[in-house]
Amino acid sequence: MKKNAFLNLLILFAILFGNAFCGRNSVPPGRKNKEILPGFYLVKSPASDDRPGTVFRVDKREKASYRVKTLDIQPSDANISIPSKENQKELNIGTLLDFIALKSSNIDLTSSNSFKNKKTYTFNLNNTKIYRLDDTQVSEHWEKLKEIVIKNEEIMDIKKNRYFIIREAVSATEIQIGKVKENVGSDSLIAKIDKIVDANIGVSWASIKKTELNISAKTPLFVFYKPQEIIFVKQAAGGLSYKLVDLSTESERMFYESHEGN
Numbered sequence: 001m002k003k004n005a006f007l008n009l010l011i012l013f014a015i016l017f018g019n020a021f022c023g024r025n026s027v028p029p030g031r032k033n034k035e036i037l038p039g040f041y042l043v044k045s046p047a048s049d050d051r052p053g054t055v056f057r058v059d060k061r062e063k064a065s066y067r068v069k070t071l072d073i074q075p076s077d078a079n080i081s082i083p084s085k086e087n088q089k090e091l092n093i094g095t096l097l098d099f100i101a102l103k104s105s106n107i108d109l110t111s112s113n114s115f116k117n118k119k120t121y122t123f124n125l126n127n128t129k130i131y132r133l134d135d136t137q138v139s140e141h142w143e144k145l146k147e148i149v150i151k152n153e154e155i156m157d158i159k160k161n162r163y164f165i166i167r168e169a170v171s172a173t174e175i176q177i178g179k180v181k182e183n184v185g186s187d188s189l190i191a192k193i194d195k196i197v198d199a200n201i202g203v204s205w206a207s208i209k210k211t212e213l214n215i216s217a218k219t220p221l222f223v224f225y226k227p228q229e230i231i232f233v234k235q236a237a238g239g240l241s242y243k244l245v246d247l248s249t250e251s252e253r254m255f256y257e258s259h260e261g262n
Contacts, residue, residue, distance in 0.1 A: 033085050033086065033087055033088050033122075034085060034086045034088065035088050035089065035090075036082060036086050036087050036088060036123050036224075037082070037224050037226075039247075040168070040170065040224035040225060040226045041224060041225060041226070041227070042095060042099055042223070042224060043099065043222050043223060043224065044098050044099070045098060045099060046099065046100075046215060046217070046221035046223060047221065049070070049222070050166055050169065050222055050225050051070065051075065051131060051166065051169050051222065051225075052073070052131050052132060052166050052167055052225075053070050053071035053072075053073040053075065053133060053165070054067065054069075054070045054071075054165065055067075055068040055069050055070070055071065055145065055149070055163065055164070056163070056164055057152065057156070057161045057162065057163050057164075058161065058162050058254055058255060058258045059160060059161055059258075060162065060254065061160055063254070063258050064258050068148060068149070068163070071144060071165075073137050073141055075133050075137070075169075076132050076133075077129050077131045077132075078129065078130055079128065080128050080130045080170070081128065082128060084124070087122045087123055087124055087178075088120050088121075088123075089121055089122075090118045090119070090120050091118060091119065091121055092117060092118050092119070093119070093183070093184060093189075096121065096177070097193075100177075100197070100200070100203055100215065119179070119183035120179065121177055121178060121179050121183060122176075122177070122178035122179055123175065123177055123223070124175075124176040124178070125170070125172035125174065125175055125176075125223060126172060126174035126175075127172055127173040127174060127220070128171070128172045129170070129171050129172075130168060130169070130170050131168065131169045131170075132167065132168045133168070138165075138167075138244065142242075145165070145230070145242070149163055149242070162229060162254065163229070163230040164227040164228065164229050164230065165227065165228055165230060165244065166226070166227050167226055167227065167228050167244075168225065168226040169222050169224070169225040169226070170222070170225070171220035171221060171223060172220065172221060172223050173217055173219070174214070175214070175215040175216075175223060176206065176212055176213070176214055176215075177212060177215075178211065178212045179211070179212075180211060180212060180213050181209070181210050181211045190210060197213070202215055202216050202217050227247065227255065228244040228247070229244070229245050229246075229247055229248075229251050229255075230242055230243075230244060231243050231244070231245050
């Protein structure tokens with residue numbers, strides 16, 4: 001009896017030790033990977049210059065965005081490391097194609113819904129930096145910012161446009177995008193993407209399975225950016241003042257719709 005009890009104790013100890021050792025770096029059951037850089041949006045293309053200080057307007061009627069001007073400000077920068085478990089981003093296919101320098105107009109769209117439906121992709125970035133405009137930098141260029149918007153509104157209707165400024169941006173020299181094949185789904189679309197990918201230097205499939213795309217460059221490419229909205233406030237004494245606010249639910253929807261691929 002003592003021998004059996006001793007063996008049972010050894011087995012129990014082995015199970016407990018094994019679970020502790022093997023599960024040390026595992027994700028607890030039910031826990032999912034988190035979103036990468038919440039509040040940040042995927043740039044239209046890695047080759048774009050959507051850096052901090054860029055001002056653009058969104059036409060509420062057309063649901064389209066237009067660059068107004070980029071302020072002459074040098075943002076601060078710092079190397080960052082994004083946790084591997086923070087790699088999810090929800091996009092539609094059109095936005096993804098724009099990002100990898102594939103314009104939707106180059107592809108025969110048999111179903112617009114397939115381009116509008118959002119799917120969750122994974123992003124892994126290497127040699128990553130974040131660029132920021134701090135509040136002091138913005139306040140020092142506040143008059144210039146107001147001048148840009150007011151001048152633009154001399155030919156635009158303020159009631160039909162909303163203005164945004166990029167406050168932060170993240171760059172990388174290597175970008176890996178996962179879950180491409182399972183989200184695209186269509187073999188014919190994959191075949192068309194193949195041809196365009198082959199024509200783009202620096203863009204390639206990670207393997208013959210075509211589940212992941214790799215983008216690499218010698219110089220850093222902007223990947224994600226975070227905007228703030230420029231709000232116009234009427235003064236009691238007349239005139240307008242301005243303030244910067246994070247995107248509301250409405251402005252976020254408007255902003256996303258104006259930037260997504262279609």
